[in-house]
Amino acid sequence: MPELPEVETIKRGLQNKIVNLKIKDIKVLNPNSFQGDTQKAEKQKVNKVWRRAKVLGLDLDNNLTLLFHLKMSGQLVYQGKRLFVGGHPTQDMKDQMPNRSTRVIFTFSDNSKLYFNDQRKFGWIKLLDQIKDLTFLKDLGPEPLDKSFTVEVLKEKISKRKNMAVKVAIMDQTLISGVGNIYASEACFDAKIDPKKKVGNLSEPEFRALHQGIIKSLEDGITHGGSSRAHFVNAGGEKGYFLDYANVYNREGDLCKRCGGMIKKIQLGGRGTYFCPNCQS
DNA sequence: CACTTGACCTGTCCGC
DNA sequence: TGCGGACAGGTCAAGT
Secondary structure: OOOHHHHHHHHHHHHHHHOOOEEEEEEEOOHHHEEOOHHHOOOOEEEEEEEEOOEEEEEEOOOEEEEEEOOOOEEEEEEOOOEEEEEOOOHHHHOOOOOOOEEEEEEEOOOOEEEEEEOOOOOEEEEEEOOOOHHHHHHOOOOOOOOOOOHHHHHHHHOOOOOOEHHHHHOOOOOOOOOOHHHHHHHHHHHOOOOOOEHHHOOHHHHHHHHHHHHHHHHHHHHHHHHHHOEEEOOOOOOOOOOOOOOOOOOOOOEOOOOOOEOEEEEEOOEEEEEOOOOOO
16 A cells, blocks of 8 residues: 555554564464564564654564555554554454454554554565664665655756656555555646656656655645545444545546546556646646 | 566455 | 456665
8 A cells, every 4th residue: 555655654653553562472364464473573572663754663672673564455454442554444443453465463462453454465574684674675766755765856857768658657655665556646746747658758847856755745634644545433334445546546426626627547567557647748 | 578468365346 | 156366555675
């Protein structure tokens, strides 16, 4: 699901809840969802919760890290006194935990629980060595919300893909990390750029607009993610998971909020892509 | 190397 | 109601 803003929201939520808690037990319901020896994480305290691109990390006392990737359908549900839910919203979220898509269950020493739910089983959890095994993260492109992510960096990174559609290029995690299918459409809309325009045909002002569009859509996502994508809810659940704030994503046939044109859906790089043909050129 | 396509899974929705 | 196909917020490997 989850793109940068959703994983960031999960990180912030979990930070306040599980740092300093000790993992008592890990129960793996689907073997392929967890790689590593669960026993090495048991009895360990969570020291830090962090995010890199769409990857979430929990640093443990013994210099091991639990890494999470939620892929298309992953969720993390923390059940303490209340429920904290982050990830791709599904109807299952209203269910009691665990539910039929629960793949791994963490129990902490205070008996609170963290459920890893993943309908499509694409997601994973890995237990890795902080020094030796995390080097693969360096293959990821820059974090778009870092100060160091300037227009020049964006241009330098994506310009080697001159024949690639802009929207496809900004989703390439080795060029820029964290932008997925929703925010790629939203960023192009914000920048008034046709998502299928080739990178090589972008003007200087368009590079600047794209840079701002990426940052703005991700920041908006984090702002809304806190209130609409991830929820603190009562155990009985609460509606509102599907609250939709996007300008173009999943809005085929709707009228453009900016110019009144009609939002169109096309395929780009095999992914559904939404834009307003009237004001994105 | 640049770029595309299919595979990985499960579930839901939509048209016949 | 049942069935088939398309589709879903991500990434790999294998292909051209």
